[in-house]
Amino acid sequence: MTEPLLEITDLRVAFHARHGKVRAVDGVSLTVAPGECLGIVGESGSGKSVTFAAVMGLIRPPGRIEAGRIRFAGRDLVGLDAASYRQLRGRDIAMTLQDAQTSLNPALTVGTQIIEVLAAHGEGNARARAVEMMTMVGIPAAERRLGDYPHQFSGGMRQRMMVAIALSCRPKLLIADEPTTALDVTIQAQVLELIASIRAKLGMSVVLITHDLGVVADYCDRVAVMYAGQIVEAGRTADIIGSPRHPYTEGLLASVPDLHNLDRPIRPIEGQVPDLIDLPPGCRFLPRCPKARPDCAKPVPMRAVGEGRNVRCVLT
Amino acid sequence: MSPSLLLHRLLQLLPVLLGVTVIVFGMMSLTPGDPAETMLANQNATPAQIATLRHDMGLDRSLPVRFASFLTHAVQGDFGQSLFHHRPVAAVIAERLPATVELSAAALLFSLLLAIPLGVIAAVHRGGLLDRLATVGSLFGVSLPGFWFGILLLLVFAVDFRLLPVSGAIDYASQPPTITGFLILDSLLALRLDSLGNALAHLLLPAITLGLPMAAILMRVTRASMLEVLRQDYITFAEAKGLSRARILGLHALKNALLPTITVAAIETGSLLGGNMVVETVFGWPGLGRLVVESIFARNYPLVQAAVLLYALTYVLVNFCADLLYTVLNPRVRM
């Protein structure tokens, strides 16, 4: 196996609130290989976005990285000075956000917003590169549209614009945070196809953060399922979709409609994501788990259960 | 904004100006006291002489006649004679206007220059020491009666340290040639650095006194809207793009955060114009505010009417300009 592009080891991120410490990310370890697409799945509040905010170096007070290591292309990112981090962001690691509607600055032209990334990272010929990038993501008449404001674009075009901005410096890693939630199904597919095709063209790695297992099934090589700040199951996509080993993964799969088996009933997971303050030491899914056992109340470690596959459950 | 829309907006102002005129006229006519009596206060005169004086002042006509006469003349730009100056109201006001405009503009500039950076700093360091210092510090501005604070400044900087002049707008020896009537502008146009320095030295304390309360308000608005903006996705996205902090705060955040600041600044121009009269009295500033208060007390009706109309017009125009600026800053409302 080649050296991973991104390697997160035992990452812990906490937010200090008035009534206690919120452990948003609690011992997450994962790797992303060059050219690979990794899916991160979980409900909101599972820590998936925070994990990658930590990778981007965008954890702001009251949040803090308490422990762990983030290695990217051979460099340690935790504790990296602000200037170096700034050079890294947007050039080597790029990120798109959930909603292009709110992620593009309404007061600036899209031209400004794409050219400034190139300029910030010392790329010459920024204007031409910007037009090239916009054309690549499928924005027609790119040259002419540089002077337009985001509100003059349709939803899908805005999403493409965001991808164009993120990819303008040809990053090694793209973190796509919920790229599809705000879009309707057709455009969703277009955007994902776009990312997939550019990934192939540029040979970059992609982390796809989503709560949609269907999306993961179609586009990701591997997947990590997160729950309450921890990874509960990780492995090759086909393995996990085919035979989930963690009750939470099972629950997730049961809660989405199966296009291949429409007769299967949809069952949402009962209960709520626990409060991340003062968590009990045992399995975090325990209160909602249909298969709970007494020894679930003890700390549950991550265990390897096959080739490249790990599960955090006493049942396995 | 298209020319026809501009015209439409301007036409909308007319009812406001008419309303202001009616209210002022009504107020002044219901106010006890008589300009002729005020003029002859504690001096001898026969009833016949007072009657002549009232006739000369136009006070012997009935109210509706006076109002109609004022209105028909006012639309032609004639606001009548100032009762005590015996010169056209327009001329008397025009002489005092530049000083007031200059002071108000300086106060506005001062408050914006103070409020925006402080508001940004406070928002960025929300809850931190700088935030608290900026918040409490700016509140001092809004918590002090202007006339008292003005006198204190004057005692410290003009009397104790003798750094700045006590009163007036400029020293005789430093006067620039009159081109526009605005001292700062004239100094610049004539390239007179000594005049500019002298005018600024005179302007400093009044502008601070007048601008401080507004600075406090604007700082709070900027802070709040900056907090709101900083939570937006586009700021996170800008950070993810690896932009410098200066560019993120100064361009991405501020361009959005300034919108409420501009709106409030335009609205607060009203209190700025009103605050003039207090500050002008303390600093012997030759502006309009002092004249208007003196005129209210002396029942100099024509001058008060014209001045209030002018204030209303200024207010309306400032807000109009703010709207225009708004469209520049916010492309979504561009029409």
Next chain:
Amino acid sequence: MRAKTILIAAAAAMAVQLAAGAAELRIGFTLDPLTLDPGNHRSRETESLLRTMYNGLVAHDPAMKLVPELITGWTWVDPQTMEVKLRPGVKFHSGDTLTADDIVFSFNRLLKPAALDGQTSPRQGLLGPTKDVVKIDDQTARFLLTEPWPVLPAMLTFQEVVSKSFTEKSGPGGLATAENGSGPFKLVQWRRGDSLVLERFAPYFGGAPDIAKAGNACIDRVIIKIIPENASRTAALLAGDVDIINELPAHDIRTVEANKNTKVMAVNGTRTFFVALNNTKKPFDDVRVRRAANHALNRQLIIDKLLSGRAVKLNGVMAPAAFGFNAELPEYTYDTARAKALLTEAGYPNGIDVTLDADGPQKETAEAIAALLTQAGIRTKVAISDGAQVRARWASNGKREGDMWINSWGNGSLDPTDIFEPTLQTGGRGNSAFYSNKQVDDLLAAGGRETDSAKRAALYKQAQLLVNQDAPWLFLWLPQDLYGVSARLSGWSPAASGWINLRDACVQ
């Protein structure tokens, strides 16, 4: 950076001032002139400022004695005709020579209806029964009266002479902003609301020869800065920004005296302060109550504390320096027992409840008076309103609802006609006490006509005694006019008339 630039620039500006200011005098003055037209205002402050540029036919010497100024003297041809001889060689600032035509023109502007571009001069009333001024020859003019009015020379001090040709040339309203007087200083610039800049007028005729050291002015330039706020004006003096300030508040005397570069100058004023008691309404319709009020007030205490002792008690209407002042008026001594006895006698054994009206500037004094009266059984509330409002309330043709009004009346001519008649004659314009005494009315009427000084004085003394007995007012005091001046000023002294006579002022 900005602050530094400003400081440097300010320092540079000061340097310029010093170089140019060897003989420059700066004055901090309360109010901007309303107009520069001597014929079209009724403001004491405006007149004070105009007097630095204009001259009158008659002036006051430092002792407030009448002296001829633009004329060599006046003679009564008969009780209704006064002749004046013009002083030769008087030049206007324009260089024209002042002639009898100018005098005739100046006074007819004031006298004739609609003579000021269709408007009648508000100063007409100050010339009493004068009906016309006619030219006899180039150096002589006559004042024609409809009835004898011996006070005319004193009243002439209030009027200034303008140039006929200049006035006609400058067109309607032209005199309001331009000046062409004959005084020791000519106007260079009037920055409205900010300052007046005057320069020495070299061909000045020298002024009234009866006032010592007639001659040209000592200083080259005068800058009169308008500083309305009292504390700011005093601050300007202390900071060295100005050399003379008018209306120095009595409580700032200590501060100004304590400063080694400044001192206080005072002159006996001409303004009588009093509390008008409503003689037509209970309880002050009873003379015993009015007398009780006069006994109840410790005037000396207020003078000592509020006015820093800078005032004289009055027992009547006239100032001690005025013509016909009766120095033998009995004093209502401070005696609360007597006050209470008088109240009881009048049927108010438990005292009375009254309201004292005052305008803003009199608030402090009114409150002090009210507190002292209250202690003596005249329970007094103070009601403050703006000046126009109080005056409307106390107009002689008004509703007569008030109890007491603290008021004052100026008497720049120091002649009874100018103060006694309007304030105490039945129906007089300033008769805010609504006082009416036939005997007093008759004495005043006679005094107004009497041309023999001694007899005239006797009439007024008699009238003052009657008023003193009737006590239509709560008699108060006559304050000094206070000025703050810098130590570098010499040769200047304040005038009782309120004029800032700058001719003899010098600065080091």
Next chain:
Amino acid sequence: MKRLLPGRLAQAAALTVLAFVLLAACAPLVAPHDPADTDLFRRLQPPAWMVNGDWSYPLGCDALGRDILSRIIYGAQVSIFIGVVVVLIATVIGVMAGLAAGYLRGWVDRVISGLVDILLGFPYLIFAVGLMAMMGPGVLNMVLALAYKEWVVPCRVVRGETLAARETEYVEAARAIGASGLTIMLGEILPNILSPVIVVATVRIAQVIILEASLSFLGLGVQPPTASWGSMVADGRAFILDAWWVSTFPGLAILLLVLSINVASQAVRDALDPRLHD
């Protein structure tokens, strides 16, 4: 309460406001002297710790020898009364007008917005000075003179919020089930827009106290012997050169109260504005 007042500073501010209100309410019990007790022999007596000071008059005496401390305590009544009553009247009127304009739209909106525009065109102080000159002095007239224009501030806020709330689902739902306009305005919209109204009101109380001081400066203050802080500063400014204490102590009282109101209101604002919570 804890949620409303984060931070020790805000708590201190709230306590200060409370202390001033209590002081005002219990003035006769707390004040060492009758605030109108005049004695010219005590004229401009300095504070106790200075030469010629006297501990029975801890903050010194004013121009008429009245105890400054007692006058500040009684003055709190007047200043707080004016501030609170003006803002209360203005808020009630402004909320009504704003709701009507924002919800009913049409000619109601045009009339109210027109009036608001006209009043905004007047500089506040000139309007108040004019009204005071018209109605005469006194606390009640001052309250009226200030409230005549003050209502415009909450009115604008409420109108804007109502316009936004009008389009929300809960209002549409209420309309769908046939609720009357009045019920919707008072029952549905008002509770949802109350927090900006409260925030604006607290800030405006402070502003009104300052405005009252400015009116006193222009000679249109409360009637003696009543003292408001504003009138004390205004009257005392004349003595600032030789008796700084006369205007400084009431000035500090205004500063402290207004500062506290503002700090507390900012905390209330931060707490009530859900958008500021993550």
